[in-house]
Amino acid sequence: MAAIEASDLAISYGDLRAVDGVSFEVAEGEFFGLLGPNGAGKTTTLEMIEGLRRPDSGSVRVLGEPVWPRNAALLPRIGVQLQASAFFERLTAREQLRTFASLYGVPATAADDWLERVGLVDKAGARVEDLSGGQAQRLSIACALVHDPELVFLDEPTAALDPQARRNLWDLLSGLTESGRTVVLTTHYMDEAEILCDRVAIIDRGRILQCDTPAALVRGLDAPARVTVGPGQLTLDEARAIEGVDNATESVDGTVLTTRTPAPLLGRLAAQDRLDGVRVQTGTLEDVFLDLTGREYRA
Structure with a gap:
């Protein structure tokens, strides 16, 4: 069974065709990348697959279930790290993560473990508004993973990180599929996609241009x-x-x-x-x- 089956997805905003007939599948346990320039349709495509935005046409199945009508049964099985993080106000990093964990019935000890895994133990008592952009990004990733979801969506997870933090996070992300978890990533860093992803789809102007392993795409270019x-x-x-x-x-x-x-x-x-x-x-x-x-x- 495919973890994601997207068929002919399309959505428009006025005269703008933001996503125009996108179709692809992601296998269970696969690390899949969605790459494209700004405004290519990456985030909108992800939002339709995540059930955050209803497509004008086309269909999506996630973990064997239809996404629309809004499928609440999928929520505990997926984790979503959005491009723009939204946190509860005036909570510390530890309180933030424990709050997310409690929504899924996850014990506080498991939440604290994720603080260590994303390198935020020394910021556990800091309020979210006092974290740097990179620290807030790492906390956002921990919140998406704290309930051990089967399928994880990461929308530009390392965008605000310095090179050292990016490399450390790659180590964490590369191990996410080892237990059978499926990961879908969007990124502007081609080296990141080349290292982490089993396959990538390159999207522009709302359409998939190529979809294959990074090595096969490079060979096909004949550069x-x-x-x-x-x-x-x-x-x-x-x-x-x-x-x-x-x-x-x-x-x-x-x-x-x-x-x-x-x-x-x-x-x-x-x-x-x-x-x-x-x-x-x-x-x-x-x-x-x-x-x-x-x-x-x-x-």
């Missing part, structure tokens, strides 16, 4: 590799004369060689004793994302 040779080792003329080099440019890091045959090229550089400081960058999920959605600024 050239970029081999950077340290400064002073190669002139542009020497670089362009090497067999297998499609193009060569200068950068602050050295000479950048573009090639579709990186392995033979590295062999030739080794034969010329020019491997010191060499870096190889192949195609990434970010390259796929930009290729599909374009590079123009979005509001």
Whole structure:
């Protein structure tokens, strides 16, 4: 049984078609990413699947149950971390989490355990309004997970976190599916999606453009590799004369060689004793994302 079955979802706001025929499935135990530029329809799609917004057309089943009409039986089985967190006023972080836990009949000790898992033990007595943006984000994630849901929705969970906190949270998130839990993630960080997600769907202008594993999407792009040779080792003329080099440019890091045959090229550089400081960058999920959605600024 699929954890999520979305079929031909559509919704409009006036003349704007925010979601336009979105269909996909998420398997039980899968870590699934929904990626797209600002205004692509990611959050609206999630809200329809979560039962927070009724689609104009199409259907959704979550954990084998229809979402509409509003299905209260699903609420204890899902956890939702929204893009904009809403907390009870004037409660401390511990009180906040214990309150969420009590709504699901979860003991206070389990709530306190989640404070430790998201690194907020030292802020347990601080009021929510005194937490930093990143701390409030981590508390929001703990509130979504405190009742041990089968299916978790995370809407840009690391958006306000510093790099160290992001990496620490990745360790937590990567273990969520180990017990069979299903996770659906939206993020603007392509490295995050590439590391965490089993599959990703790229959405733009309300439509799914591609859906596959990150590795398969990168392979399908057939992007050239970029081999950077340290400064002073190669002139542009020497670089362009090497067999297998499609193009060569200068950068602050050295000479950048573009090639579709990186392995033979590295062999030739080794034969010329020019491997010191060499870096190889192949195609990434970010390259796929930009290729599909374009590079123009979005509001």
